[in-house]
Amino acid sequence: MINQTFDQLWITAVQVATVWTSPISARTIDTPGITNPTNIDKWIDSLTYQTNVALCDENRVQSQLLYGEAVMITETKDDWAHIVVPTQPSKKDIRGYPGWVPIRQLIQVNKQDWQSETTAAVVDDKVWLESENGNNVLKLSFMTTLPVIDEGADRVKVNTPHGAGFLPKKSVTIFSSNNGLKKQEGHKLVKDGERYVGLDYFWGGMSSFGYDCSGFAYAMHKASGYQIPRDADDQADAGEKVPYDQLLPGDLLFFAYEEGKGKLHHVGFYYGDGKMLHSPQTGKGIEIIALHGTKYEKELCAATRYWQKAEEK
Template identity: 65%
Template structure:
C-alpha cells in the first residue's frame, strides 16, 4: 500500500485487533526480534521472553517505541505507508497532538467496525491481571490485559457476551467490572489507585508499556488512574502539567511524584505514586520490576521536582 490517506467514515471506527499493539516511532523502528509483537495475532509473552536486556533498552535509547494500544481501543488513522498506519489515539491525551497520542502501527493490527455494532450501553473492563476471551464452545481465543475494555452484548449468570473486533465472544464475569459506557468507571480515592497498582509489584518494566504484560513509569500511573475512573495524559510531563499542583511537602497517598535530572532542575524523566510514610510505588527502569521503595536517602529524594493530584477533583465535590 503506497503512502495515502485512509478515509474514515463517520459511521465507522478503527479498532485495535490484537491483544496489545505497540505504537512505533516510525515504520523503520521495528526490528526482526520484535516480530511476535508485530503480527496478528500477537504473542506478547514470547516477544518479551525473547528480548534481551540490551534489546529492551534500545526501545528507549534508540527512540523506537512511543506507547501501546489494548485490544478494542480505537484510533484515528491519518496516513498509511506500505503496510503501516500512522495513528492518533484519542484515549491517550498528549501535547504531541491535540487529537491524541501519535505513532505508527502495523495496519494488519487494526480493523474497521461499525459504530452501530460497537456502541453499547454497558462496557466491561478487565480488572484481573489477565483474562481469556473464549468462543461460544469454551475454546480460548485471546489473553487480554488488565484494563482492556469491550462493549457488552448480553449478561449471563457467570459469563458475558462481548463485542470484539473478531465478532461476539465470551469472558468470565469474575474478571471484569461493568460500567455505564456514557459515564465511565466510577471515580475512586487515592488509596484505591494504590490498591489497583499493588498486584503489579515485581512486574518487569517495559519501555512504552501500557499493559499488564509490562508498564513503563507513566504507563503504570496512566493505567491505575484509568482503572479508577480517571483519564489522564499518557506521558509524565503532560501528567504533571494537567494535574492539580500539590506542594511536595503536602502530598497524600495516590498523588503523583515527578523527578528531573540535575537534582530536579533538568529534564523531567520519571513519575511514580506517593504511597505514604515516605514511600513511592513506581515502575522504575528496564531491568527492574515495579516496586515500593523508600524515598529518603535515594536519588529520587534528590531529583523530586513536583507533585500532582487527580483523585481529589472528584472527592472534593
C-alpha cells in the first residue's frame, strides 16, 4: 500500500492525467495518455473516431486531472492507484470523483510546502511552463492552478510537482488561496467558453486539450470562481432551478432521452437569444447553435444556475 500521511499530499505530476474506470481500461493506443510525461496532443491525434467513441461506449474513461491537482489514494493495484478527486464533487463518492490512474502520474509532496498565500491559474487556452532560463518544460491546460512562490515583472515563479517553475504573467491570474478565484456573472462563463468553439469533443475531457459536455461546464465555472459537480446529472441536481422563461447567459441547460422524460445525457450553456454553447459529442467540436427546431429543443428537461446562487451566499 502507498504511504499516505496527514503531512503528505498526492498531486498530479503530468499535464493531464486521465481517470480510468479500472486498471485494465487503457489500451495500447492510449499509451501517450498513461505515461509520465504524457503527450495529450499525440494521444488525441492518434485516436480514430471508433477508438475515441470506445472511451465512452466501453466505459473506459471517467474524468481527468490537471497538473498539480490533489487526490486521495484509497487503494493500489500493481502500477495503478484508485483515487478520489476532492475538487470534483460527485454522488459516486462523497469525498470526490473516483477512478484509477497510473501511480507514475502522481507524486507525493509535503502539504506545507504546497500551501501558499496566493495561487496562479492559467487563463490562456494553453501555456508552457518554463524553466528558470526560459526553456519550455510542459504545455499546461487552461485552469491549471499552482501555488505562487514569487512574482516578477514578466513571469510568476510557481511551485510544481517537479520543483520551481515559471509561467508568463500575462497568461495567468493570481488569486488568494483562501478566497479562491473572483466570482463572476453568467456572461463571463460563456465569454470564456466562446474561445473553445471548434475544439473537438473528448469523452471524460477536463482540459483545454478536449472537453466533454459536463467537463466544459465544470471548467468554465471554475474559471469564474465556482466549484460545481463533475457530471451532468449531479450538475442538474445541485444547481438552483431556473424557469425556461427566465434563462440568462451562463445558465446550464440539461437534456434527456425520450423527449426529456428519460435518462439525462447532456448539458450545455444557455448563450442568450435562444442559443446554446456546448460540447456536443465525439466527432464534433464545441459550437453555438439555435435550439429551435433541433432535437435539443424536444429533449430539454431542466435548467440550473450556479453563478447567481454563489453570489447570493
